[in-house]
Amino acid sequence: MGVEGIGASVVRKEDRRFITGKGRYVDDIKLQGMTHAHFVRSPHAHAKVKGIDSSAALKMPGVVAVLTGQQIVDDKVGNLICGWAIHSKDGTPMKMGAWPAMAPETVRFVGQAVAVVIAETKNQAKDAAEAVVVDYEELPAASDIRAAIAPGAPQLHPEAPGNVVYDWEIGDKNATNEAFSKAANVVTLELTNNRLVPNAMEPRAAIGDYNDAEEHFTLYTTSQNPHVARLVLSAFYNIAPEHKLRVIAPDVGGGFGSKIFIYPEEMVALWASKKVNRPVKWTGDRTEAFLTDAHGRDHLTKAELAFDKDNKILGLRVSTHANFGAYMSLFSSSVPTYLYATLLSGQYNIPAIYAEVMGVYTNTSPVDAYRGAGRPEASFVIERLMETSARQLKVDPAELRRKNFVTVFPHQTPVIMAYDIGDFNASLDAALKTIDYAGFPARQAKAKSEGKLRGIGFSCYIEACGIAPSKAVGSLGAGVGLWESAEVRVNPVGTIEILTGSHSHGQGHETTFSQLIAERLGVPISQVQIIHGDTDKVQFGMGTYGSRSLAVGGSAIIKAMEKVEAKAKKIAAHALEASEDDIVIENGEFKVTGTDKSIALPMVALAAYTAHNLPDGMEPGLKESAFYDPSNFTFPAGTYICELEVDPGTGKTSFVNFVAADDFGRLINPMIVEGQVHGGLTQGIGQALLEGAVYDSTGQLVTASFMDYAMPRADDVPSYKLQHTTTLCPGNPLGVKGCGEAGAIGASAAVINAITNAIGNNKLEMPATPDRVWHAIHGQA
Amino acid sequence: MYETHYHRASSVEDAAALFAKGSDAKFLAGGQTLLPVMKQRLAAPTDVVDLAKIPAMIGVEVSGDTVTIKAATTHYDVATNTALQKTLPALAHLAGMIGDPAVRYRGTIGGSLANNDPAADYPAAVLALNATVKTNKRSISAEDFFKGLFTTALEDGEIITAVSFPVPAKAGYAKFRHPASRFALTGVFVAKSKSGDVRVAATGASQNGVMRVPSIEQALKANWSASALDGIKVSADGLMSDIHGAADYRANLIKVMAQRAVTEAG
Amino acid sequence: MSTIKLTVNGRAVSADVEDRTLLVHLLRDHLNLTGTHVGCDTSQCGACVVHVDGRAVKSCTMLVGEANGANVTTIEGISKGEELHPMQAAFRDNHGLQCGYCTPGMIMSAIDIVNRHGGNLDEDTVRHELEGNICRCTGYHNIVKSVLDAAGRMKVSAAAE
Ligand SMILES: Cc1cc2nc3c(=O)[nH]c(=O)nc-3n(C[C@H](O)[C@H](O)[C@H](O)COP(=O)(O)OP(=O)(O)OC[C@H]3O[C@@H](n4cnc5c(N)ncnc54)[C@H](O)[C@@H]3O)c2cc1C
Numbered sequence A: 001m002g003v004e005g006i007g008a009s010v011v012r013k014e015d016r017r018f019i020t021g022k023g024r025y026v027d028d029i030k031l032q033g034m035t036h037a038h039f040v041r042s043p044h045a046h047a048k049v050k051g052i053d054s055s056a057a058l059k060m061p062g063v064v065a066v067l068t069g070q071q072i073v074d075d076k077v078g079n080l081i082c083g084w085a086i087h088s089k090d091g092t093p094m095k096m097g098a099w100p101a102m103a104p105e106t107v108r109f110v111g112q113a114v115a116v117v118i119a120e121t122k123n124q125a126k127d128a129a130e131a132v133v134v135d136y137e138e139l140p141a142a143s144d145i146r147a148a149i150a151p152g153a154p155q156l157h158p159e160a161p162g163n164v165v166y167d168w169e170i171g172d173k174n175a176t177n178e179a180f181s182k183a184a185n186v187v188t189l190e191l192t193n194n195r196l197v198p199n200a201m202e203p204r205a206a207i208g209d210y211n212d213a214e215e216h217f218t219l220y221t222t223s224q225n226p227h228v229a230r231l232v233l234s235a236f237y238n239i240a241p242e243h244k245l246r247v248i249a250p251d252v253g254g255g256f257g258s259k260i261f262i263y264p265e266e267m268v269a270l271w272a273s274k275k276v277n278r279p280v281k282w283t284g285d286r287t288e289a290f291l292t293d294a295h296g297r298d299h300l301t302k303a304e305l306a307f308d309k310d311n312k313i314l315g316l317r318v319s320t321h322a323n324f325g326a327y328m329s330l331f332s333s334s335v336p337t338y339l340y341a342t343l344l345s346g347q348y349n350i351p352a353i354y355a356e357v358m359g360v361y362t363n364t365s366p367v368d369a370y371r372g373a374g375r376p377e378a379s380f381v382i383e384r385l386m387e388t389s390a391r392q393l394k395v396d397p398a399e400l401r402r403k404n405f406v407t408v409f410p411h412q413t414p415v416i417m418a419y420d421i422g423d424f425n426a427s428l429d430a431a432l433k434t435i436d437y438a439g440f441p442a443r444q445a446k447a448k449s450e451g452k453l454r455g456i457g458f459s460c461y462i463e464a465c466g467i468a469p470s471k472a473v474g475s476l477g478a479g480v481g482l483w484e485s486a487e488v489r490v491n492p493v494g495t496i497e498i499l500t501g502s503h504s505h506g507q508g509h510e511t512t513f514s515q516l517i518a519e520r521l522g523v524p525i526s527q528v529q530i531i532h533g534d535t536d537k538v539q540f541g542m543g544t545y546g547s548r549s550l551a552v553g554g555s556a557i558i559k560a561m562e563k564v565e566a567k568a569k570k571i572a573a574h575a576l577e578a579s580e581d582d583i584v585i586e587n588g589e590f591k592v593t594g595t596d597k598s599i600a601l602p603m604v605a606l607a608a609y610t611a612h613n614l615p616d617g618m619e620p621g622l623k624e625s626a627f628y629d630p631s632n633f634t635f636p637a638g639t640y641i642c643e644l645e646v647d648p649g650t651g652k653t654s655f656v657n658f659v660a661a662d663d664f665g666r667l668i669n670p671m672i673v674e675g676q677v678h679g680g681l682t683q684g685i686g687q688a689l690l691e692g693a694v695y696d697s698t699g700q701l702v703t704a705s706f707m708d709y710a711m712p713r714a715d716d717v718p719s720y721k722l723q724h725t726t727t728l729c730p731g732n733p734l735g736v737k738g739c740g741e742a743g744a745i746g747a748s749a750a751v752i753n754a755i756t757n758a759i760g761n762n763k764l765e766m767p768a769t770p771d772r773v774w775h776a777i778h779g780q781a
Numbered sequence B: 001m002y003e004t005h006y007h008r009a010s011s012v013e014d015a016a017a018l019f020a021k022g023s024d025a026k027f028l029a030g031g032q033t034l035l036p037v038m039k040q041r042l043a044a045p046t047d048v049v050d051l052a053k054i055p056a057m058i059g060v061e062v063s064g065d066t067v068t069i070k071a072a073t074t075h076y077d078v079a080t081n082t083a084l085q086k087t088l089p090a091l092a093h094l095a096g097m098i099g100d101p102a103v104r105y106r107g108t109i110g111g112s113l114a115n116n117d118p119a120a121d122y123p124a125a126v127l128a129l130n131a132t133v134k135t136n137k138r139s140i141s142a143e144d145f146f147k148g149l150f151t152t153a154l155e156d157g158e159i160i161t162a163v164s165f166p167v168p169a170k171a172g173y174a175k176f177r178h179p180a181s182r183f184a185l186t187g188v189f190v191a192k193s194k195s196g197d198v199r200v201a202a203t204g205a206s207q208n209g210v211m212r213v214p215s216i217e218q219a220l221k222a223n224w225s226a227s228a229l230d231g232i233k234v235s236a237d238g239l240m241s242d243i244h245g246a247a248d249y250r251a252n253l254i255k256v257m258a259q260r261a262v263t264e265a266g
Numbered sequence C: 001m002s003t004i005k006l007t008v009n010g011r012a013v014s015a016d017v018e019d020r021t022l023l024v025h026l027l028r029d030h031l032n033l034t035g036t037h038v039g040c041d042t043s044q045c046g047a048c049v050v051h052v053d054g055r056a057v058k059s060c061t062m063l064v065g066e067a068n069g070a071n072v073t074t075i076e077g078i079s080k081g082e083e084l085h086p087m088q089a090a091f092r093d094n095h096g097l098q099c100g101y102c103t104p105g106m107i108m109s110a111i112d113i114v115n116r117h118g119g120n121l122d123e124d125t126v127r128h129e130l131e132g133n134i135c136r137c138t139g140y141h142n143i144v145k146s147v148l149d150a151a152g153r154m155k156v157s158a159a160a161e
């Protein structure tokens, strides 16, 4: 490899623009004649919209238009879709109510848009939005799962009786019941997986720009997947045909899943730009982000684990209720089903698993994929169960896990997934060593003498990434294929452009992908440009989520590179009068092995474009594209161990040590990988200790700002100790597995296991606030 | 934010005059409370009169047994004042725990007291130290100044110009931060005056804003030590209860923070 | 409306704006200095931090009138031409940023932290001092590393001047 190839912690190419303030995010863009949109939103969780009077608003200074939900319906703009069909146990398809971009008749969550004001300035739009008079008839609301499934609960959608979207199952019920009937021990746990708000630091934003002469639309948007946005906006929302719509996602300030979806605001900005025939910009504020970004998690689960007398697991039974909010968001249906229950086997040999999931409507913001999407919930269930089991069975938690680890690969779980490779003992051993597990009892005793409760907690997570084999997800109900595309252009001067359908909103693709090229061609990464985020430039792509960019997007680049190299070798062989098979690529040169004959890449590229002397029948040019469809998911796995102290006086938790030993397969840029882990761990810790979206019984979001929703700050989290163990993924040419979500998937169970260990009370819900921990220690006063 | 008119006052008299001219005017000091409220359109003053650059309203003076902090002195300037760090370190320490560094550079003691947020830090010190709030019209004792949530004895247009604190024999402040806002989930200021009187004030806890805690005061008067509070149980009656802390938890925090404040006070 | 005159990144500027204009909007919308970001409505995230008369403040919580006559430095004004400020370089070298959205505010706050503490910085102090800056991407680990690294570099470059 070159110094900038695979395995090198190269500093990021993209950083210079960010550290000098030259990043270009959607809200930084100004177009000629641009107007500003502000939405009129429902203050009620559930109400009928009886009328909207815009007359006063229309007279306010600077107002260009006031548009309402009825106009969206009249223009035949499609309702928002959910792109993954799930069937209930009885074979019926999921039951969904309609979700128009602005509500013409009924609002079902606080913050749902009913109208939009377009004005010359943002302040004018805001001023006028207050003058739009909406006549609401309030309806009773169901603001959480329990309220929504209670007898006589308010009904959200006539299509979904009892507010049930689906009642789904996976696994072998009879075999599982039989396993439990033979069990020597059964461990039972009831868990809440708390609702989270993604809170990417850049709020969502969109600019719609309609060109009437060309009948062409451009949408600048904070998206993780601009091509998917274009597909959905054209095929389902009928706003513009695909060839007349360009979607640009420039620098995007974090996503974590929340920017996968195509939201009402983006639709409206685009649609409205034609209505007013001027560019329309909408930039969300943080309150809007809290109210309208798709939230994450929100499960209620009962889980049971059956053991034989040797503490080997016999079976797992799980029953989960998942909150979808008021509408089914784009991928929401898949999150608590195929992204959740298929991972319940964890790192363990579990002969029989049965899980049932009931998806429920409530009068809250829609819920969809948030970093980890289903897998953190699964990991939390199995890892809390394992820790609880160890305590109940009075065995060491590490040893109980070790005894049940899958050690032979490939391994078919009872819940679809076939683990291709891994070494769970290796990551457990690495973590145990780093945290000095043997020394823990002494440290615990010392802490006790100082009045502190010290605990240690494990989490051995596994996840499925590299989303996803198209045929497999198609058979499970996905509405799209999840392959990725790439194009490699070698320019006549030998510089290289890589066009990828994946999108970077912090992951550092411009560097990592360049390193792939540096590795293969031996050229410096400065010679490579990565192009993404623009549907006019990149022909198609599925975007970035599910830790897929490198495993799927990177593999597509490798495939395209192979084609480019094959052609370039032919050209070089022709020029050097050598056999194609004797050409090797080193340091940017094509060499004839065993000789000193060589030709530099720029000369090969130039030859390809001048076409003066190409092999007979060869087309000019040096540019290739490829589509890569993975053959399987990838399975990153690892062990997290957390050691912490609880102050019994206040219930406050402080970290002593946090070790993460991950197996991500091959690491292209270890520095970037570690950054991804740090961020994921912090979000996992955030879920465990701080974060929780809370609605009151009327459906008002109590935690609608950073004043009430506790985001992890620098002094809430420790510095992490990371370890890497490696088994190369056999499923893709790079041997990589994906690292973007692992931290968020594994961390929360480790933290809760550690706190419950410290305080000697296993009953503790997330977020484990000081108040809750103190009550868990001292009981209810 | 709604449109408004900004005025920079050059003196206290100028500020009072500018205020009187506006139809619904408000004073602006550090803006660290008023501006977020205005941004959310929860306040709509026609005029804002900026006090922050009035020379007579800035500075910390230590003379004999009294510390005077002018109202527009920032939290940062209070926290880093070396004379104060020697004479009344607990107060400098408290100022250094308010919000974050950027907030401390702008926020002022006068703004904090006029606002009287039930979770603000300064009110605990003012009440426990039995300070006097000086305005352009009168002097108000701490006891009379705080009138419940976000309410004070200030009249419309009245300007806090300074706060004077008698220097105590011992004082300490311990704060348990709200996990999200970083205000006090509960903070307790303990003070023993030179005459031996003990006053203890808790912020962030009561539904009526800053409050004194008589049971702790009595125990500390008898025995100024953290362990003197071991057996005390603070009543949860009238305490706030929300997702970050139930009333009984806050009652516990009052005791625990009082103990830590006493330890710190020495 | 008022006429606001101030110095931004060493340049005298003047703008006629509504009195309700916040400093951050003057910078972004009128002066096209879009490196300063807005991440919240409640003055809590620090994405908007700039230096006003040498102190790191939240530009979303300052009216332009309050900044009238002041000397303002933004993220665009701290490098010397091509040469990065040591804090910028440290963020890059230690991977102290991912999406870059919090980064300008982080860097401006971090410079202020080092200015106040000089070389006497340790991890706990840095973490505590960064309380007013939220980052959702990095988990702070590498931000803390960057600030500690830069503290050393700033000492060296101050000594060289
Ligand atoms: C992110 C953040 C975190 C914070 N954390 C804390 C915390 O931990 N603890 C804490 O105590 N506070 C905290 N605060 C509040 C902060 O301390 C404010 O600075 C303070 O409450 C108000 O002071 P100010 O100078 O900013 O006043 P302003 O916001 O300018 O004014 C507040 C009110 O006081 C009035 N006023 C101001 N000065 C005077 C005067 N001299 N005479 C009469 N009326 C006046 C104004 O008219 C207004 O009604 C925080 C604020 C923020 C934004």
Ligand code: FES
Residues within 6 Å of the ligand: C037, C038, C039, C040, C041, C042, C043, C044, C045, C046, C047, C048, C049, C058, C059, C060, C061
């Ligand atoms: S935008 Fe200024 S603090 Fe968030």
Ligand code: FES
Residues within 6 Å of the ligand: A201, A253, A254, A506, C096, C097, C098, C099, C100, C101, C102, C103, C134, C135, C136, C137, C138
């Ligand atoms: S780098 Fe994305 S928020 Fe900090």
